[in-house]
Amino acid sequence: MPGLSEAARSEIRALGARYERRQSALLPALFVAQREAGWLPPDVLEAVAEALEVPLSEVAAVASFYRLYFLRPQGRHQLLLCTNLACLLNGADRLRAHLEARLGVRPGETTPDGLFTFRTWECLAWCDHAPMMMVDEERYGPLTPERVDEVLARYRPGGRPAGRPDEPAAGGGGAAQEGG
Numbered sequence: 001m002p003g004l005s006e007a008a009r010s011e012i013r014a015l016g017a018r019y020e021r022r023q024s025a026l027l028p029a030l031f032v033a034q035r036e037a038g039w040l041p042p043d044v045l046e047a048v049a050e051a052l053e054v055p056l057s058e059v060a061a062v063a064s065f066y067r068l069y070f071l072r073p074q075g076r077h078q079l080l081l082c083t084n085l086a087c088l089l090n091g092a093d094r095l096r097a098h099l100e101a102r103l104g105v106r107p108g109e110t111t112p113d114g115l116f117t118f119r120t121w122e123c124l125a126w127c128d129h130a131p132m133m134m135v136d137e138e139r140y141g142p143l144t145p146e147r148v149d150e151v152l153a154r155y156r157p158g159g160r161p162a163g164r165p166d167e168p169a170a171g172g173g174g175a176a177q178e179g180g
Contacts, residue, residue, distance in 0.1 A: 003033075003037065003041070003043035003044040003045075003046060003047035004033055004036060004037070004044060004047040004048075004051070005036060008032055008033060008036045008047075009047065009051045011032050012025070012029040012032055012033065012048060012051040012052060013051050013052070015028050015029050015032070015052075016029070016051070016052045016053070022052045022053055022054050023052075023054050023058055025052060026048075026052070026054070026058070026059060026062045027062065027066075029048050029051070029052055030048060030059070030062065030063055030069050031068075033045075033047065033048050034069060034070060038070075038073070038074060039070040039071065039072060039073050039074050040063050040069055040070060040071055041071075045059050045060055045063060046059075073110070074110060074117045075110040075111060075114055075115055075116040075117035075118075076114060076115050076116070077115060077116050077117070077135050077136055077155050078116075078117055078119070078134075078135070078136055079099070079103075079116045079117065079118045079119070079133060079134070079135050080119050080120070080121040080124060080133060080134045080135075081095060081096055081099060081107075081118070081119070081120050081121065081131075081133045082120075082121055082122075082123060082124040082126070082130070082131065082132050082133060082134075083096075083120045083121065083122060084122055084123040084124075084127070086127040086130040086131075087127075087130040087131040087132060088131075089130070090130040090131045090142065091131050091143075091144075092130075092131040094145065095131055095133070095143055095145065095148055096120065098145040098148055099118060099148060100118075102148070102149065102152060103116055103118055103152075105118055106118070107119050107120045115155065115156065116135075116152075116155070121134075124139070126139050126141060129141030129142050130142060131143050133148070133151070135151060135154075135155055
């Protein structure tokens, strides 16, 4: 079965065995597949369908419905900026503009170097740290543009923040992580 390692297929089969109806395991199975492949191309969706013994059409329908499943290649890191009311009132719009300038992409796009896919998100459930964002599964907040640069630097090779081509990269990194 192309698309997934034997370890991932085994994990997916074990998930399917937990449920009376194998379709009930689709959400966690798709996360297993996406964790391994980075996104869900057709051969990976087919591998999930085969491992769970469910129709490919059901797997594809679930994968295309939920926003956290990716049907096209993604950046190495997922950057989600919260845009709920608490974050907006505390400067999320300013951070969005800053991230667009720093990353050179708009929400929904991946940086040319493939490092970040930037998205806005309605609520990341950390209102007492507004404005906030997540990179992969780590939460950061409250944020300022300077703090955003420090966070981005943690995920760049060598820990250097990205700068415009006409400016030297500022010293970065080392900001204490705030997570939950």
